[in-house]
Amino acid sequence: VTRAPRFGTTERAVHWSFALLLFTLLGSGLVLWVPPLATAAGHRAGFRQAHIVAGLGLVPVPLLIALLGDRRTVLATARQLERFRSTPRFNDGQRLNATWTVTSAVLFLVTGVVQWRWPSFPADWRTGASRLHDLLTLVTIVVVTAHVALAVLHLRRPRPAT
Amino acid sequence: VTEGRPFGRRLFLTGVGAGVAAVVAGGRLLPDIALPWSSGGWRLYNVAARMPSPVGFRLRVDGLVERPLDLRLGDLLALPHAEQRSDFECVTGWKVSGVRWRGVRLDELLDRAGATAAGTHLTFHSRDGVYTDSLSLASARLGDTILATGMDGRPLPRRHGGPARLVVPTMYGYKSVKWVGRIEVADREVVGYWEQRGYARDARIDKDPVRAYVGRRRDVPGTGWSVEAPPGWTWRALPGGGVLLRRAGAARVEASVLVARRADRATRDTTRDLLAGIERAGLTGARYSTVDAGDLEGDVLEAEDGSGQRFLFAFLPAGRAVLQVQGQAPAADFDRWRPWFGQLAASVRR
Numbered sequence: 309v310t311r312a313p314r315f316g317t318t319e320r321a322v323h324w325s326f327a328l329l330l331f332t333l334l335g336s337g338l339v340l341w342v343p344p345l346a347t348a349a350g351h352r353a354g355f356r357q358a359h360i361v362a363g364l365g366l367v368p369v370p371l372l373i374a375l376l377g378d379r380r381t382v383l384a385t386a387r388q389l390e391r392f393r394s395t396p397r398f399n400d401g402q403r404l405n406a407t408w409t410v411t412s413a414v415l416f417l418v419t420g421v422v423q424w425r426w427p428s429f430p431a432d433w434r435t436g437a438s439r440l441h442d443l444l445t446l447v448t449i450v451v452v453t454a455h456v457a458l459a460v461l462h463l464r465r466p467r468p469a470t
Numbered sequence: 471v472t473e474g475r476p477f478g479r480r481l482f483l484t485g486v487g488a489g490v491a492a493v494v495a496g497g498r499l500l501p502d503i504a505l506p507w508s509s510g511g512w513r514l515y516n517v518a519a520r521m522p523s524p525v526g527f528r529l530r531v532d533g534l535v536e537r538p539l540d541l542r543l544g545d546l547l548a549l550p551h552a553e554q555r556s557d558f559e560c561v562t563g564w565k566v567s568g569v570r571w572r573g574v575r576l577d578e579l580l581d582r583a584g585a586t587a588a589g590t591h592l593t594f595h596s597r598d599g600v601y602t603d604s605l606s607l608a609s610a611r612l613g614d615t616i617l618a619t620g621m622d623g624r625p626l627p628r629r630h631g632g633p634a635r636l637v638v639p640t641m642y643g644y645k646s647v648k649w650v651g652r653i654e655v656a657d658r659e660v661v662g663y664w665e666q667r668g669y670a671r672d673a674r675i676d677k678d679p680v681r682a683y684v685g686r687r688r689d690v691p692g693t694g695w696s697v698e699a700p701p702g703w704t705w706r707a708l709p710g711g712g713v714l715l716r717r718a719g720a721a722r723v724e725a726s727v728l729v730a731r732r733a734d735r736a737t738r739d740t741t742r743d744l745l746a747g748i749e750r751a752g753l754t755g756a757r758y759s760t761v762d763a764g765d766l767e768g769d770v771l772e773a774e775d776g777s778g779q780r781f782l783f784a785f786l787p788a789g790r791a792v793l794q795v796q797g798q799a800p801a802a803d804f805d806r807w808r809p810w811f812g813q814l815a816a817s818v819r820r
Binding site for chain 1: 474475476477478479481482485486489490493494495496497498499500501502503505507508512513514515517518519520521561562563565629663667669670675
């Protein structure tokens with residue numbers, strides 16, 4: 309029995325480019341944030357640079373891939389994800405995960421830029437930005453862990469393709 | 471296939487809006503997450519491959535000096551130490567409040583080495599072999615700029631820059647060089663490690679024009695320093711090391727700065743001189759008292775001008791000076807100056 313693939317090439321490219329950038333950000337970010345990791349790893353400027361480059365790519369790279377690829381399919385999938393209780397292709401947990409991912413990516417970017425370009429922002433904003441960035445990181449670790457665990461558990465039983 | 475309302479889009483817009491609002495609200499809406507591995511909210515920065523070992527520690531003070539110093543840890547620890555409580559603030563928005571530092575004043579080290587008049591800046595070299603940064607000599611001579619060897623009642627831990635690190639409370643953390651091994655008196659400003667990577671060269675936390683100028687004094691009679699007034703301001707030196715600042719065209723004195731060369735010379739006599747100078751400058755009702763505000767104690771002078779403008783001068787034994795601005799609503803101004811006054815302000819405000 310052959311099944312229609314659940315996601316097209318563009319959708320997979322969008323997903324995996326985002327995943328690659330996110331893991332780069334989590335890795336470099338934890339080194340910058342967690343004191344024992346920071347002192348053990350050293351080379352702060354390098355990790356900072358990697359974090360900034362990956363961070364600047366997190367939103368535009370998947371977006372560009374979607375635009376240059378099969379953008380109609382990606383758009384249709386996005387529509388299904390943002391409308392709760394519509395199709396059997398996604399359940400509500402998957403929709404929440406997608407919503408969280410996009411929202412947090414934008415907020416990570418905003419709070420990251422405030423810290424990176426610090427002379428342009430008031431000290432108060434920087435405090436808010438750094439606290440929100442930390443909070444988003446903790447939630448992201450939980451969400452990504454759950455996402456990967458569920459994906460692996462359900463590898464053999466994918467949901468319908470449409 | 472796409473019936474139903476776009477809840478996802480609404481959640482996204484609400485989430486982004488709430489997040490941006492939380493950023494603009496500063497730290498008020500969000501907790502400061504303390505990781506279990508960092509006591510007191512510290513983040514530890516290390517730009518080299520590894521933290522330098524305390525073994526073989528030496529501190530050299532050289533460059534434009536008459537008597538270069540080459541100190542072992544024991545020699546450094548034998549020098550007079552001062553204790554102070556100050557906040558440590560990073561440009562990225564985290565901050566550790568009320569750190570108890572113990573260390574040798576830069577002023578003290580520079581005097582021992584005999585920094586010559588040709589020196590305008592200090593270059594600090596970290597023992598990690600990578601990190602450097604610089605300070606103007608005037609900033610370095612502020613009483614609360616110290617080479618710390620102790621922190622929160624213990625010897626300075628290696629991860630915090632031990633055995634010795636710089637602490638510059640008036641500036642962001644990247645000026646407080648860790649693992650200091652060499653202090654070089656130079657006639658030029660070296661562009662520091664993070665400054666080469668996009669950080670501002672002006673690291674002052676509070677850039678208010680009046681306070682800002684304090685870092686640029688040279689040549690006040692009797693103090694060895696002087697003042698370069700900020701643009702649009704004129705200044706007048708007072709006997710005993712005070713300076714009155716006046717905004718060009720303004721009838722009233724708007725701010726004043728008292729500088730004391732060294733702690734041991736900040737005596738009642740100099741205070742009295744200052745008092746006389748203030749009166750000659752057209753202020754009346756001046757009186758002084760001594761306050762003890764926890765870790766700090768010092769002389770405080772209060773004065774008024776004819777229009778009811780109030781002035782408060784704080785004179786700290788840390789060897790620096792201080793200043794205040796005044797006004798019809800002094801309490802609000804004191805709040806503004808609180809980082810500078812520290813606990814002293816709270817005690818004086820009444």
